[in-house]
Amino acid sequence: MLTVRGLTKKYGATEVVRGLDLTVRRGECFGLLGPNGAGKTTTLRLLLGLIEPDAGSIELAGIAVPQHAREARMKVGVVPQMDNLDPDFSVRENLFAYGRYFNMERAAIAARVPELLEFAGLASKADAQIAQLSGGMKRRLTLARALVHDPDILFLDEPTTGLDPQARHLIWQGLRRLIADGKTIVLTTHFMEEAERLTDRLAILDHGRLVAEGAPRALIESHIEPAVVEVYGEGLEVWMRDHASQVCQRSETVGETLFCYTGNAERVIDTLKQAPALRYLHRPSNLEDVFLKLTGRDLRD
Protein backbone atom coordinates (compact mmCIF):
# COMPACT_ATOMS: atom_id res chain seq x y z
CA MET A 1 0.00 0.00 0.00
CA LEU A 2 2.87 2.29 0.84
CA THR A 3 6.52 1.79 -0.03
CA VAL A 4 9.19 4.32 0.89
CA ARG A 5 12.85 3.92 -0.09
CA GLY A 6 15.73 6.13 0.95
CA LEU A 7 13.52 9.13 1.63
CA THR A 8 15.55 12.22 2.43
CA LYS A 9 14.57 15.83 3.07
CA LYS A 10 16.91 18.68 3.90
CA TYR A 11 16.21 22.19 5.10
CA GLY A 12 19.38 24.07 4.38
CA ALA A 13 22.14 22.00 5.94
CA THR A 14 19.91 20.04 8.34
CA GLU A 15 18.57 16.71 7.22
CA VAL A 16 15.09 16.37 8.71
CA VAL A 17 14.42 12.98 7.16
CA ARG A 18 17.47 10.81 6.53
CA GLY A 19 17.18 7.84 4.22
CA LEU A 20 13.90 6.49 5.51
CA ASP A 21 12.68 3.05 4.36
CA LEU A 22 9.11 2.01 5.20
CA THR A 23 6.61 -0.53 3.99
CA VAL A 24 2.97 -0.52 5.00
CA ARG A 25 0.85 -3.45 3.88
CA ARG A 26 -2.78 -3.29 2.84
CA GLY A 27 -5.18 -3.46 5.79
CA GLU A 28 -2.46 -2.74 8.30
CA CYS A 29 -2.47 -0.09 11.01
CA PHE A 30 1.02 1.34 11.05
CA GLY A 31 2.34 3.72 13.72
CA LEU A 32 5.00 6.37 13.25
CA LEU A 33 6.41 7.28 16.64
CA GLY A 34 9.02 9.77 17.60
CA PRO A 35 9.76 12.70 19.87
CA ASN A 36 8.95 16.24 18.76
CA GLY A 37 11.08 17.20 15.79
CA ALA A 38 11.85 13.61 14.84
CA GLY A 39 10.48 14.24 11.36
CA LYS A 40 7.04 12.62 11.63
CA THR A 41 5.00 15.47 10.22
CA THR A 42 7.59 16.19 7.52
CA THR A 43 7.41 12.52 6.54
CA LEU A 44 3.62 12.70 6.24
CA ARG A 45 3.86 15.84 4.10
CA LEU A 46 6.39 14.07 1.86
CA LEU A 47 4.11 11.05 1.56
CA LEU A 48 1.25 13.29 0.43
CA GLY A 49 3.45 14.98 -2.14
CA LEU A 50 2.98 18.40 -0.52
CA ILE A 51 6.74 18.86 -0.41
CA GLU A 52 9.41 17.36 -2.63
CA PRO A 53 12.04 15.02 -1.25
CA ASP A 54 15.73 15.60 -1.89
CA ALA A 55 16.23 11.90 -2.51
CA GLY A 56 14.35 8.63 -2.38
CA SER A 57 11.14 7.25 -3.78
CA ILE A 58 7.56 6.94 -2.56
CA GLU A 59 4.85 4.70 -3.92
CA LEU A 60 1.45 5.36 -2.39
CA ALA A 61 -1.50 3.14 -3.33
CA GLY A 62 0.54 2.04 -6.36
CA ILE A 63 1.16 5.62 -7.52
CA ALA A 64 4.50 7.42 -7.61
CA VAL A 65 4.70 10.48 -5.36
CA PRO A 66 5.38 13.39 -5.79
CA GLN A 67 5.21 12.82 -9.59
CA HIS A 68 1.52 11.87 -9.49
CA ALA A 69 0.62 13.26 -6.08
CA ARG A 70 -2.80 14.46 -7.24
CA GLU A 71 -3.89 10.96 -8.27
CA ALA A 72 -2.40 9.48 -5.11
CA ARG A 73 -4.26 11.94 -2.89
CA MET A 74 -7.53 10.81 -4.48
CA LYS A 75 -7.00 7.54 -2.60
CA VAL A 76 -5.91 9.03 0.72
CA GLY A 77 -7.82 10.57 3.62
CA VAL A 78 -5.97 12.92 5.94
CA VAL A 79 -6.63 13.90 9.55
CA PRO A 80 -4.21 16.73 10.26
CA GLN A 81 -2.68 17.57 13.60
CA MET A 82 -4.45 20.90 13.86
CA ASP A 83 -8.16 21.04 13.23
CA ASN A 84 -8.88 22.86 10.02
CA LEU A 85 -12.58 22.34 9.62
CA ASP A 86 -14.24 25.10 7.68
CA PRO A 87 -15.72 27.41 10.35
CA ASP A 88 -17.94 29.14 7.79
CA PHE A 89 -19.88 25.92 7.19
CA SER A 90 -22.08 23.69 9.32
CA VAL A 91 -21.16 20.08 10.10
CA ARG A 92 -23.04 18.74 7.09
CA GLU A 93 -21.77 21.48 4.77
CA ASN A 94 -18.21 20.67 5.77
CA LEU A 95 -18.67 17.16 4.43
CA PHE A 96 -20.25 18.44 1.22
CA ALA A 97 -17.52 21.01 0.65
CA TYR A 98 -14.82 18.42 1.20
CA GLY A 99 -16.45 15.92 -1.13
CA ARG A 100 -16.43 18.53 -3.90
CA TYR A 101 -12.65 18.88 -3.59
CA PHE A 102 -12.53 15.21 -4.62
CA ASN A 103 -14.71 15.94 -7.65
CA MET A 104 -17.64 14.00 -6.19
CA GLU A 105 -21.14 14.55 -7.52
CA ARG A 106 -23.57 16.15 -5.11
CA ALA A 107 -25.76 13.03 -5.10
CA ALA A 108 -22.79 10.81 -4.32
CA ILE A 109 -21.85 12.98 -1.34
CA ALA A 110 -25.48 13.14 -0.17
CA ALA A 111 -25.61 9.34 -0.21
CA ARG A 112 -22.52 9.16 1.93
CA VAL A 113 -23.25 11.89 4.50
CA PRO A 114 -25.73 10.00 6.77
CA GLU A 115 -23.32 7.12 7.38
CA LEU A 116 -20.43 9.51 7.97
CA LEU A 117 -22.49 11.47 10.51
CA GLU A 118 -23.46 8.23 12.19
CA PHE A 119 -19.83 7.08 12.20
CA ALA A 120 -18.77 10.35 13.84
CA GLY A 121 -21.66 10.24 16.31
CA LEU A 122 -22.79 13.61 14.99
CA ALA A 123 -26.14 12.71 13.42
CA SER A 124 -27.93 15.06 15.83
CA LYS A 125 -25.42 17.84 15.17
CA ALA A 126 -25.65 17.84 11.37
CA ASP A 127 -26.68 21.48 11.20
CA ALA A 128 -24.54 22.74 14.07
CA GLN A 129 -21.84 25.32 13.43
CA ILE A 130 -18.25 24.24 13.97
CA ALA A 131 -17.75 26.69 16.84
CA GLN A 132 -20.48 24.88 18.79
CA LEU A 133 -18.65 21.54 18.71
CA SER A 134 -16.43 20.21 21.49
CA GLY A 135 -12.83 19.26 20.77
CA GLY A 136 -13.74 15.59 20.54
CA MET A 137 -16.62 16.28 18.13
CA LYS A 138 -14.34 18.35 15.91
CA ARG A 139 -11.82 15.52 15.75
CA ARG A 140 -14.53 13.01 14.90
CA LEU A 141 -15.86 15.30 12.18
CA THR A 142 -12.34 15.71 10.81
CA LEU A 143 -12.06 11.93 10.71
CA ALA A 144 -15.44 11.62 8.97
CA ARG A 145 -14.40 14.34 6.51
CA ALA A 146 -11.25 12.35 5.65
CA LEU A 147 -13.50 9.41 4.75
CA VAL A 148 -15.91 11.26 2.48
CA HIS A 149 -14.36 9.87 -0.72
CA ASP A 150 -13.96 6.37 0.75
CA PRO A 151 -10.15 6.35 0.62
CA ASP A 152 -8.05 3.18 0.68
CA ILE A 153 -5.55 4.59 3.11
CA LEU A 154 -5.86 7.02 5.97
CA PHE A 155 -3.13 9.31 7.37
CA LEU A 156 -3.66 10.56 10.90
CA ASP A 157 -1.27 13.04 12.46
CA GLU A 158 -1.58 12.77 16.25
CA PRO A 159 -5.29 12.06 16.11
CA THR A 160 -5.99 12.22 19.85
CA THR A 161 -3.63 14.96 21.03
CA GLY A 162 -5.49 17.35 23.32
CA LEU A 163 -8.53 15.15 23.84
CA ASP A 164 -9.90 13.96 27.17
CA PRO A 165 -9.97 10.17 27.82
CA GLN A 166 -13.63 9.80 26.86
CA ALA A 167 -13.12 11.54 23.54
CA ARG A 168 -9.91 9.62 22.92
CA HIS A 169 -11.63 6.28 23.44
CA LEU A 170 -14.34 7.27 20.97
CA ILE A 171 -11.70 8.04 18.34
CA TRP A 172 -10.01 4.71 19.04
CA GLN A 173 -13.33 2.93 18.63
CA GLY A 174 -13.80 4.65 15.28
CA LEU A 175 -10.33 3.69 14.13
CA ARG A 176 -10.85 0.07 15.17
CA ARG A 177 -14.01 0.01 13.07
CA LEU A 178 -12.04 1.29 10.08
CA ILE A 179 -9.31 -1.29 10.62
CA ALA A 180 -11.97 -4.01 10.79
CA ASP A 181 -13.37 -2.68 7.50
CA GLY A 182 -9.97 -3.27 5.94
CA LYS A 183 -8.73 0.32 5.66
CA THR A 184 -5.00 0.86 5.78
CA ILE A 185 -4.02 3.38 8.45
CA VAL A 186 -0.82 5.28 9.04
CA LEU A 187 -0.82 7.27 12.26
CA THR A 188 1.73 9.37 14.04
CA THR A 189 1.51 9.69 17.78
CA HIS A 190 3.52 10.12 20.89
CA PHE A 191 0.98 8.34 23.04
CA MET A 192 2.57 4.95 23.49
CA GLU A 193 -0.68 3.57 24.79
CA GLU A 194 -2.38 4.58 21.56
CA ALA A 195 0.32 2.93 19.47
CA GLU A 196 0.22 -0.24 21.59
CA ARG A 197 -3.55 -0.51 21.35
CA LEU A 198 -4.07 0.28 17.71
CA THR A 199 -1.08 -0.53 15.57
CA ASP A 200 -0.09 -3.84 14.04
CA ARG A 201 3.40 -2.55 13.43
CA LEU A 202 5.20 0.63 14.21
CA ALA A 203 8.39 2.46 13.48
CA ILE A 204 10.24 4.65 15.95
CA LEU A 205 11.78 7.69 14.33
CA ASP A 206 14.48 9.86 15.84
CA HIS A 207 16.42 12.66 14.17
CA GLY A 208 14.85 11.68 10.86
CA ARG A 209 16.10 8.11 11.04
CA LEU A 210 14.37 4.83 11.75
CA VAL A 211 15.66 3.46 15.06
CA ALA A 212 13.34 0.46 15.41
CA GLU A 213 10.52 -1.20 13.54
CA GLY A 214 8.17 -4.07 14.34
CA ALA A 215 5.03 -5.18 16.16
CA PRO A 216 4.59 -3.44 19.54
CA ARG A 217 4.92 -6.70 21.55
CA ALA A 218 7.92 -7.85 19.55
CA LEU A 219 9.65 -4.50 20.02
CA ILE A 220 9.16 -4.69 23.77
CA GLU A 221 10.46 -8.25 23.86
CA SER A 222 13.48 -7.60 21.73
CA HIS A 223 14.55 -4.24 23.14
CA ILE A 224 13.82 -4.39 26.81
CA GLU A 225 13.71 -6.63 29.89
CA PRO A 226 10.23 -7.95 30.71
CA ALA A 227 9.65 -5.99 33.94
CA VAL A 228 10.44 -2.63 35.46
CA VAL A 229 10.67 -1.73 39.13
CA GLU A 230 10.68 2.00 39.74
CA VAL A 231 12.32 2.68 43.09
CA TYR A 232 12.34 5.99 44.98
CA GLY A 233 12.42 7.39 48.50
CA GLU A 234 14.75 7.62 51.51
CA GLY A 235 17.77 5.29 51.30
CA LEU A 236 17.81 4.86 47.54
CA GLU A 237 21.54 5.42 47.35
CA VAL A 238 22.29 2.73 49.89
CA TRP A 239 20.07 0.26 48.10
CA MET A 240 21.65 1.13 44.76
CA ARG A 241 25.10 0.52 46.14
CA ASP A 242 24.26 -2.76 47.85
CA HIS A 243 21.78 -4.37 45.48
CA ALA A 244 21.06 -2.64 42.21
CA SER A 245 23.94 -4.03 40.21
CA GLN A 246 23.17 -7.57 41.34
CA VAL A 247 19.40 -7.64 40.82
CA CYS A 248 18.87 -5.23 37.94
CA GLN A 249 19.93 -6.25 34.45
CA ARG A 250 19.99 -2.61 33.53
CA SER A 251 19.18 0.47 35.56
CA GLU A 252 18.76 4.14 34.97
CA THR A 253 18.39 7.04 37.40
CA VAL A 254 16.03 9.82 36.42
CA GLY A 255 15.76 12.58 38.99
CA GLU A 256 14.99 10.88 42.31
CA THR A 257 13.83 7.63 40.76
CA LEU A 258 15.74 4.53 39.79
CA PHE A 259 14.34 2.51 36.90
CA CYS A 260 15.41 -1.07 37.43
CA TYR A 261 14.89 -3.28 34.34
CA THR A 262 14.88 -6.97 35.11
CA GLY A 263 13.79 -10.42 34.09
CA ASN A 264 13.30 -11.40 37.72
CA ALA A 265 11.28 -8.76 39.53
CA GLU A 266 10.70 -10.95 42.58
CA ARG A 267 14.37 -10.90 43.40
CA VAL A 268 14.37 -7.11 43.22
CA ILE A 269 11.30 -6.87 45.41
CA ASP A 270 12.78 -9.25 48.01
CA THR A 271 15.74 -6.91 48.49
CA LEU A 272 13.42 -3.88 48.58
CA LYS A 273 11.39 -5.39 51.41
CA GLN A 274 14.47 -5.10 53.60
CA ALA A 275 14.46 -1.33 53.10
CA PRO A 276 11.00 -0.28 54.31
CA ALA A 277 11.65 3.44 53.73
CA LEU A 278 11.93 2.84 50.00
CA ARG A 279 8.83 2.95 47.85
CA TYR A 280 8.53 1.12 44.59
CA LEU A 281 6.27 0.41 41.66
CA HIS A 282 6.47 -2.89 39.86
CA ARG A 283 5.02 -3.14 36.37
CA PRO A 284 5.52 -4.99 33.11
CA SER A 285 7.70 -3.05 30.73
CA ASN A 286 5.89 -1.28 27.91
CA LEU A 287 6.42 0.54 24.69
CA GLU A 288 7.23 3.78 26.47
CA ASP A 289 10.26 2.09 28.04
CA VAL A 290 11.41 1.02 24.60
CA PHE A 291 10.79 4.49 23.26
CA LEU A 292 12.75 6.18 26.03
CA LYS A 293 15.57 3.67 25.76
CA LEU A 294 15.91 4.29 22.02
CA THR A 295 15.34 8.04 21.88
CA GLY A 296 16.72 9.08 25.27
CA ARG A 297 15.15 11.09 28.03
CA ASP A 298 16.29 14.53 26.91
CA LEU A 299 13.60 17.08 26.29
CA ARG A 300 12.97 17.84 22.62
CA ASP A 301 11.62 21.17 21.57
Added chain:
Amino acid sequence: MIKHLRLPQLSWRFIPVWQRNYLVWKKLAIPSLLGNLADPMLYMLGLGYGLGSLMPDVAGMPYITFLAAGTVAYSTMNAATFEVLYSSFSRMHVQRTWDAIMNAPLTLDDVMLGELTWAVAKSLLSGVAILAVIWGLGLYGHFWMTLWIIPVVALVGFCFGGLGLVMNAVSPSYDFFLYYFSLVITPMVLLCGVFFPVSQLPLPVQAVSAWLPLTHAIDLARPLVVGNVPDDIVLHVVALLIYGSVGYVIALALTRKRLLK
Protein backbone atom coordinates in the same frame (compact mmCIF):
# COMPACT_ATOMS: atom_id res chain seq x y z
CA MET B 1 11.90 32.56 -3.88
CA ILE B 2 13.64 32.04 -7.24
CA LYS B 3 13.40 28.29 -6.73
CA HIS B 4 9.62 28.59 -6.48
CA LEU B 5 9.23 30.96 -9.41
CA ARG B 6 7.48 29.18 -12.25
CA LEU B 7 4.37 29.64 -14.32
CA PRO B 8 1.03 28.84 -12.70
CA GLN B 9 -0.27 25.36 -13.42
CA LEU B 10 -3.80 25.97 -14.57
CA SER B 11 -6.43 23.33 -13.90
CA TRP B 12 -10.20 23.21 -13.63
CA ARG B 13 -9.75 21.90 -10.11
CA PHE B 14 -9.87 25.50 -8.89
CA ILE B 15 -13.66 25.51 -9.33
CA PRO B 16 -14.56 23.88 -5.97
CA VAL B 17 -12.40 26.49 -4.24
CA TRP B 18 -14.25 29.30 -6.00
CA GLN B 19 -17.51 27.56 -5.20
CA ARG B 20 -16.58 27.23 -1.54
CA ASN B 21 -16.04 30.98 -1.27
CA TYR B 22 -19.25 31.64 -3.15
CA LEU B 23 -21.31 29.41 -0.84
CA VAL B 24 -19.92 31.12 2.24
CA TRP B 25 -20.55 34.55 0.73
CA LYS B 26 -24.10 33.56 -0.19
CA LYS B 27 -24.94 32.97 3.48
CA LEU B 28 -24.26 36.58 4.28
CA ALA B 29 -24.88 38.08 0.85
CA ILE B 30 -27.09 40.97 1.94
CA PRO B 31 -24.93 42.43 4.74
CA SER B 32 -21.84 41.72 2.65
CA LEU B 33 -23.25 43.59 -0.35
CA LEU B 34 -24.27 46.49 1.85
CA GLY B 35 -20.85 46.57 3.46
CA ASN B 36 -19.08 46.50 0.09
CA LEU B 37 -21.25 49.06 -1.60
CA ALA B 38 -22.54 51.51 0.99
CA ASP B 39 -19.18 53.18 1.42
CA PRO B 40 -18.30 53.99 -2.20
CA MET B 41 -21.92 54.85 -2.92
CA LEU B 42 -22.11 57.36 -0.06
CA TYR B 43 -18.86 59.03 -1.10
CA MET B 44 -19.94 59.17 -4.70
CA LEU B 45 -23.38 60.60 -4.04
CA GLY B 46 -22.37 62.84 -1.12
CA LEU B 47 -19.33 64.38 -2.77
CA GLY B 48 -20.77 64.17 -6.25
CA TYR B 49 -23.87 66.21 -5.47
CA GLY B 50 -22.58 68.18 -2.49
CA LEU B 51 -19.25 69.26 -3.89
CA GLY B 52 -20.45 68.98 -7.45
CA SER B 53 -23.07 71.68 -6.90
CA LEU B 54 -20.29 74.15 -6.08
CA MET B 55 -18.31 73.33 -9.20
CA PRO B 56 -18.48 73.95 -12.90
CA ASP B 57 -18.02 70.94 -15.19
CA VAL B 58 -14.89 68.89 -14.53
CA ALA B 59 -13.04 67.60 -17.58
CA GLY B 60 -16.04 68.46 -19.67
CA MET B 61 -18.68 66.65 -17.59
CA PRO B 62 -20.72 67.25 -14.42
CA TYR B 63 -18.69 66.43 -11.30
CA ILE B 64 -21.05 63.62 -10.26
CA THR B 65 -20.44 61.89 -13.59
CA PHE B 66 -16.69 62.42 -13.27
CA LEU B 67 -16.73 60.98 -9.78
CA ALA B 68 -19.05 58.08 -10.66
CA ALA B 69 -16.63 56.92 -13.35
CA GLY B 70 -13.74 57.13 -10.88
CA THR B 71 -15.78 55.28 -8.27
CA VAL B 72 -16.38 52.31 -10.58
CA ALA B 73 -12.64 51.72 -10.81
CA TYR B 74 -11.93 52.60 -7.20
CA SER B 75 -14.58 50.39 -5.64
CA THR B 76 -13.57 47.54 -7.94
CA MET B 77 -9.99 47.91 -6.81
CA ASN B 78 -11.09 47.90 -3.18
CA ALA B 79 -13.35 44.88 -3.55
CA ALA B 80 -10.54 42.76 -5.02
CA THR B 81 -7.97 44.08 -2.57
CA PHE B 82 -10.05 43.46 0.54
CA GLU B 83 -10.91 39.98 -0.66
CA VAL B 84 -7.35 38.79 -1.27
CA LEU B 85 -5.95 40.56 1.75
CA TYR B 86 -8.26 40.02 4.70
CA SER B 87 -10.48 37.18 3.47
CA SER B 88 -7.80 35.10 1.74
CA PHE B 89 -5.50 35.59 4.72
CA SER B 90 -8.21 34.28 7.06
CA ARG B 91 -8.60 31.21 4.91
CA MET B 92 -4.90 30.64 4.43
CA HIS B 93 -3.42 31.52 7.82
CA VAL B 94 -6.11 31.75 10.47
CA GLN B 95 -8.60 29.03 9.55
CA ARG B 96 -6.09 26.85 7.70
CA THR B 97 -8.73 26.15 5.09
CA TRP B 98 -6.08 26.04 2.36
CA ASP B 99 -4.21 23.29 4.22
CA ALA B 100 -7.37 21.20 4.39
CA ILE B 101 -8.01 21.71 0.67
CA MET B 102 -4.44 20.78 -0.26
CA ASN B 103 -4.82 17.42 1.49
CA ALA B 104 -7.43 16.69 -1.18
CA PRO B 105 -6.22 16.33 -4.79
CA LEU B 106 -5.85 20.09 -5.20
CA THR B 107 -2.59 22.00 -5.38
CA LEU B 108 -1.66 25.42 -4.11
CA ASP B 109 -1.94 26.65 -7.69
CA ASP B 110 -5.57 25.52 -7.75
CA VAL B 111 -6.32 27.21 -4.44
CA MET B 112 -4.72 30.50 -5.47
CA LEU B 113 -6.50 30.46 -8.83
CA GLY B 114 -9.75 29.91 -6.95
CA GLU B 115 -8.96 32.89 -4.73
CA LEU B 116 -7.99 35.09 -7.69
CA THR B 117 -11.10 34.26 -9.70
CA TRP B 118 -13.23 34.77 -6.60
CA ALA B 119 -11.66 38.23 -6.16
CA VAL B 120 -12.59 38.94 -9.78
CA ALA B 121 -16.16 37.85 -9.02
CA LYS B 122 -16.35 40.15 -6.00
CA SER B 123 -14.99 43.00 -8.17
CA LEU B 124 -17.62 42.37 -10.79
CA LEU B 125 -20.30 42.51 -8.15
CA SER B 126 -18.99 45.74 -6.75
CA GLY B 127 -18.32 47.39 -10.11
CA VAL B 128 -21.64 46.38 -11.60
CA ALA B 129 -23.50 47.70 -8.54
CA ILE B 130 -21.92 51.13 -9.05
CA LEU B 131 -22.72 50.83 -12.75
CA ALA B 132 -26.35 50.14 -11.83
CA VAL B 133 -26.42 53.40 -9.85
CA ILE B 134 -24.92 55.18 -12.88
CA TRP B 135 -27.69 53.74 -15.04
CA GLY B 136 -30.34 54.58 -12.47
CA LEU B 137 -29.26 58.20 -12.18
CA GLY B 138 -28.72 58.52 -15.93
CA LEU B 139 -25.09 59.56 -15.50
CA TYR B 140 -23.95 57.95 -18.77
CA GLY B 141 -23.56 58.91 -22.39
CA HIS B 142 -24.52 55.80 -24.36
CA PHE B 143 -26.04 52.81 -22.59
CA TRP B 144 -24.47 50.22 -24.92
CA MET B 145 -21.08 51.76 -24.44
CA THR B 146 -21.35 51.42 -20.65
CA LEU B 147 -21.67 47.63 -21.03
CA TRP B 148 -17.95 47.60 -21.91
CA ILE B 149 -17.37 48.66 -18.33
CA ILE B 150 -18.21 45.10 -17.21
CA PRO B 151 -15.12 43.46 -18.79
CA VAL B 152 -13.06 46.44 -17.65
CA VAL B 153 -14.20 45.83 -14.09
CA ALA B 154 -13.23 42.15 -14.33
CA LEU B 155 -9.80 43.15 -15.63
CA VAL B 156 -9.32 45.64 -12.78
CA GLY B 157 -10.32 42.91 -10.32
CA PHE B 158 -7.74 40.57 -11.85
CA CYS B 159 -5.06 43.26 -11.64
CA PHE B 160 -5.60 44.12 -7.98
CA GLY B 161 -6.33 40.52 -7.01
CA GLY B 162 -2.94 39.47 -8.39
CA LEU B 163 -1.15 42.38 -6.69
CA GLY B 164 -2.95 41.88 -3.38
CA LEU B 165 -2.06 38.19 -3.23
CA VAL B 166 1.59 39.24 -3.00
CA MET B 167 0.75 41.04 0.25
CA ASN B 168 -1.18 38.01 1.45
CA ALA B 169 1.86 35.83 0.81
CA VAL B 170 4.23 37.89 2.92
CA SER B 171 1.94 39.06 5.71
CA PRO B 172 2.54 37.87 9.27
CA SER B 173 -0.81 39.23 10.52
CA TYR B 174 -3.83 41.34 9.61
CA ASP B 175 -2.09 44.50 10.86
CA PHE B 176 0.48 44.22 8.09
CA PHE B 177 -2.16 45.07 5.49
CA LEU B 178 -2.40 48.62 6.84
CA TYR B 179 0.97 49.29 5.20
CA TYR B 180 -0.41 48.29 1.84
CA PHE B 181 -3.44 50.49 2.27
CA SER B 182 -1.50 53.48 3.57
CA LEU B 183 1.43 53.21 1.17
CA VAL B 184 -0.19 51.86 -1.99
CA ILE B 185 -3.95 51.96 -2.16
CA THR B 186 -4.72 55.35 -0.60
CA PRO B 187 -1.98 57.20 -2.54
CA MET B 188 -3.31 55.63 -5.70
CA VAL B 189 -6.83 56.84 -4.98
CA LEU B 190 -5.48 60.36 -4.67
CA LEU B 191 -3.02 60.24 -7.59
CA CYS B 192 -4.94 58.40 -10.26
CA GLY B 193 -7.87 60.68 -10.96
CA VAL B 194 -10.71 59.27 -8.85
CA PHE B 195 -11.71 62.59 -7.24
CA PHE B 196 -10.05 65.12 -9.57
CA PRO B 197 -8.31 65.07 -12.94
CA VAL B 198 -4.69 63.97 -12.93
CA SER B 199 -3.92 67.12 -14.94
CA GLN B 200 -4.36 69.14 -11.72
CA LEU B 201 -1.25 67.50 -10.26
CA PRO B 202 2.33 68.81 -10.66
CA LEU B 203 3.98 67.42 -13.80
CA PRO B 204 6.44 65.03 -12.05
CA VAL B 205 3.55 63.56 -10.06
CA GLN B 206 1.56 63.17 -13.27
CA ALA B 207 4.46 61.19 -14.69
CA VAL B 208 4.30 58.82 -11.74
CA SER B 209 0.55 58.59 -11.97
CA ALA B 210 0.74 57.47 -15.58
CA TRP B 211 2.46 54.26 -14.43
CA LEU B 212 -0.04 53.33 -11.74
CA PRO B 213 -2.58 50.60 -12.45
CA LEU B 214 -5.55 52.57 -11.13
CA THR B 215 -4.81 55.31 -13.69
CA HIS B 216 -5.08 52.76 -16.48
CA ALA B 217 -8.34 51.49 -15.01
CA ILE B 218 -9.83 54.97 -14.85
CA ASP B 219 -8.58 55.88 -18.33
CA LEU B 220 -10.65 52.97 -19.60
CA ALA B 221 -13.72 53.41 -17.39
CA ARG B 222 -14.29 57.17 -17.57
CA PRO B 223 -14.64 57.57 -21.36
CA LEU B 224 -16.95 54.55 -21.41
CA VAL B 225 -19.25 56.21 -18.86
CA VAL B 226 -19.35 59.43 -20.82
CA GLY B 227 -19.87 57.58 -24.08
CA ASN B 228 -16.49 57.90 -25.80
CA VAL B 229 -14.10 55.25 -27.03
CA PRO B 230 -11.08 55.33 -24.66
CA ASP B 231 -7.69 56.37 -26.04
CA ASP B 232 -4.85 53.85 -26.05
CA ILE B 233 -7.09 50.91 -25.19
CA VAL B 234 -4.38 48.33 -25.87
CA LEU B 235 -1.88 50.12 -23.67
CA HIS B 236 -4.27 50.26 -20.71
CA VAL B 237 -5.47 46.68 -21.09
CA VAL B 238 -1.93 45.34 -21.42
CA ALA B 239 -0.74 47.40 -18.44
CA LEU B 240 -3.50 46.02 -16.21
CA LEU B 241 -2.83 42.47 -17.44
CA ILE B 242 0.89 42.81 -16.76
CA TYR B 243 0.40 44.20 -13.27
CA GLY B 244 -2.04 41.42 -12.40
CA SER B 245 -0.07 38.57 -14.00
CA VAL B 246 3.33 39.57 -12.66
CA GLY B 247 1.79 40.10 -9.22
CA TYR B 248 0.08 36.72 -9.37
CA VAL B 249 3.21 34.82 -10.45
CA ILE B 250 5.26 36.46 -7.69
CA ALA B 251 2.48 35.81 -5.18
CA LEU B 252 2.44 32.14 -6.16
CA ALA B 253 6.19 31.82 -5.68
CA LEU B 254 6.08 33.55 -2.30
CA THR B 255 3.12 31.49 -1.12
CA ARG B 256 4.79 28.27 -2.25
CA LYS B 257 7.80 29.29 -0.22
CA ARG B 258 5.56 30.07 2.75
CA LEU B 259 3.34 26.99 2.77
CA LEU B 260 5.09 24.18 0.91
CA LYS B 261 8.04 23.57 3.16
